[in-house]
Amino acid sequence: MTAATPMRPEGTAADWTVPQDWKRYTPAEHALWDRLFARQAAMLPGRVAPAFLAGLDVLRLSKPGIPDFDELSDRLMKATGWQVVAVPGLVPDDVFYEHLANRRFVAGNFIRTPDQIDYLEEPDVFHDVFGHVPLLADPVFADYMQAYGEGGRRAGGMDAIDKLARLYWYTVEFGLIRDGDGLKLYGAGIVSSFGESRFALEDDSPNRLGFDLRRVMRTRYRIDDYQQTYFVIDSFDDLLRQTQETDFAPLYAALETQADLDPETILPTDRVITRGSQTHARRHSA
Ligand code: PHE
Numbered sequence: 625m626t627a628a629t630p631m632r633p634e635g636t637a638a639d640w641t642v643p644q645d646w647k648r649y650t651p652a653e654h655a656l657w658d659r660l661f662a663r664q665a666a667m668l669p670g671r672v673a674p675a676f677l678a679g680l681d682v683l684r685l686s687k688p689g690i691p692d693f694d695e696l697s698d699r700l701m702k703a704t705g706w707q708v709v710a711v712p713g714l715v716p717d718d719v720f721y722e723h724l725a726n727r728r729f730v731a732g733n734f735i736r737t738p739d740q741i742d743y744l745e746e747p748d749v750f751h752d753v754f755g756h757v758p759l760l761a762d763p764v765f766a767d768y769m770q771a772y773g774e775g776g777r778r779a780g781g782m783d784a785i786d787k788l789a790r791l792y793w794y795t796v797e798f799g800l801i802r803d804g805d806g807l808k809l810y811g812a813g814i815v816s817s818f819g820e821s822r823f824a825l826e827d828d829s830p831n832r833l834g835f836d837l838r839r840v841m842r843t844r845y846r847i848d849d850y851q852q853t854y855f856v857i858d859s860f861d862d863l864l865r866q867t868q869e870t871d872f873a874p875l876y877a878a879l880e881t882q883a884d885l886d887p888e889t890i891l892p893t894d895r896v897i898t899r900g901s902q903t904h905a906r907r908h909s910a
């Protein structure tokens with residue numbers, strides 16, 4: 625993801641990338657990846673969108689150790705024409721969008737420390753690669769991510785980055801997808817989190833609402849705890865079609881005159897799948 629306007633660290637290229645320098649990882653770092661991987665791999669079958677599991681498989685992500693980005697990019701390039709490039713941390717919005725628009729996913733090259741196994745503030749290689757990369761092997765999701773990058777370039781010129789960022793948050797990071805009568809996970813922030821992968825699907829605390837583009841763009845989000853509302857898409861095809869066919873410029877303009885919504889708000893017009901008790905959020909703000 626992105627941050628306001630950090631300074632470009634020394635040793636990074638103009639596009640903020642660095643060599644991954646795979647040989648630098650210690651045995652303990654590879655072991656930490658394996659531990660995180662095993663924990664999520666045990667949790668996800670039956671909970672995650674089938675396209676995610678298919679991606680883990682074609683990209684051979686179950687191979688032990690932190691993935692080598694060159695090797696990963698070779699496989700991903702064959703599947704959908706995407707690459708994974710290393711960055712030392714968060715990058716500015718415009719840099720992030722430019723990479724996405726060119727089918728390059730920027731991934732942090734560092735791994736969390738053992739005491740951050742359940743929680744960390746900056747996305748590391750486990751979140752970025754395990755969470756995001758499997759779905760980039762899905763042709764439709766891959767196109768959505770590129771379209772999002774192109775949309776980001778436009779939004780920058782319209783002072784609408786915050787609205788577009790909400791779309792990313794509630795789909796790419798924390799999205800749920802309908803699967804027959806049930807729901808499945810696909811957002812990277814959920815699938816890379818041990819706690820939230822159960823919470824998002826099974827806890828009675830959060831709201832689960834049908835995805836609505838304009839509604840999502842009005843909705844603030846929290847970055848410090850599990851989400852209070854998840855938005856549910858019907859399919860990746862539907863997400864791509866809706867976002868591609870809509871010119872966001874008039875939408876951004878219209879939203880200027882509408883108030884933002886709090887994360888837990890439910891509107892009379894919402895398609896409510898689950899009305900959450902919000903007990904988790906209340907307990908944590910008390
Ligand atoms: N249709 C969007 C626009 O007009 C571009 C976009 C596509 C944004 C897909 C996000 C996802 O800006």
Ligand code: FE
Binds near residue numbers: 625
């Ligand atoms: Fe992310």
